Amino acid sequence: MIKHVLLRAASVMAVVAGSVVATAPAYAIINGKPATASYSFVVSVQREYGGDPNTQWCGGALVAPTWVVTAAHCVTKPGVDGAPYTPVAPSTWHVRVGSNDRTRGGSTANVAEIEVAPGYVNRADRNDGKDIALMRLDKPMAQRPIALAVVAPAPGEVVRQLGWGYTDIEQNKPSELPVLLRQLDSPVVPPNSPQCVADPVAGDSYGIRPHDFCADYPDDVSGSCGGDSGSPVIQAAFGRYQLAGVQSRAPGDVCGQSPDIDTSVAHYRRWILNAMG
Missing domain, CATH: 2.40.10.10 (Trypsin-like serine proteases)
Structure with missing residues (x-):
């Protein structure tokens, strides 16, 4: 199982029957334990995949009422024709905020806008850092953000x-x-x-x-x-x-x-x- 791209999920693409489709998320915390506290800022970044409208894709952190920090490779694909990356439409994503259960509780919102850190490049076979992005939500969350x-x-x-x-x-x-x-x-x-x-x-x-x-x-x-x-x-x-x-x-x-x-x-x-x- 490929680890190096934790990613390994959201930015990898596969060609199936002549069309480009998103691959499933790769692997989570190995040998961790159930969360010992409730984290108001924790975010499950979700999208439709394989018929499930709420597939867990990546994580994130609420840093302001309408903003979530996540990894740039989660919300982009490899660039083409010299572009550093190909953005994935914000409407692809929705989030659940402030619940340790990714299927219920907390608050939900759609993603309205994505900002990727300057200098980030999405490559299929390499990660050169700057792997951070912001998601702007379509409505403010009541949960307490993290500093x-x-x-x-x-x-x-x-x-x-x-x-x-x-x-x-x-x-x-x-x-x-x-x-x-x-x-x-x-x-x-x-x-x-x-x-x-x-x-x-x-x-x-x-x-x-x-x-x-x-x-x-x-x-x-x-x-x-x-x-x-x-x-x-x-x-x-x-x-x-x-x-x-x-x-x-x-x-x-x-x-x-x-x-x-x-x-x-x-x-x-x-x-x-x-x-x-």
């Missing part, structure tokens, strides 16, 4: 990954995605750690880039997976959680067996605030 981190988490600090991705590397059908939110606490490791830079088999195509950080659970079998793309990576600070990162990818092919590469929200804080207006 944006001011500084990136340092090596040795612990971050919490949230998500509804697959929980077993043998799973590969959307119907196998968990209904209830899961979490995993992982330490941040130095960005020059060999396992963050490249995978022995897959190389450096999905390794760490500037303005990313690397979280590596030490057992080599735990981590995020495809349905977790775009989901929040949070950190406790000053008595509350802040959004430290956006789940992006991993250098290796098997979920949990290589570290997670997350986009640092602190670096993109000014862009996020300016884009929201």
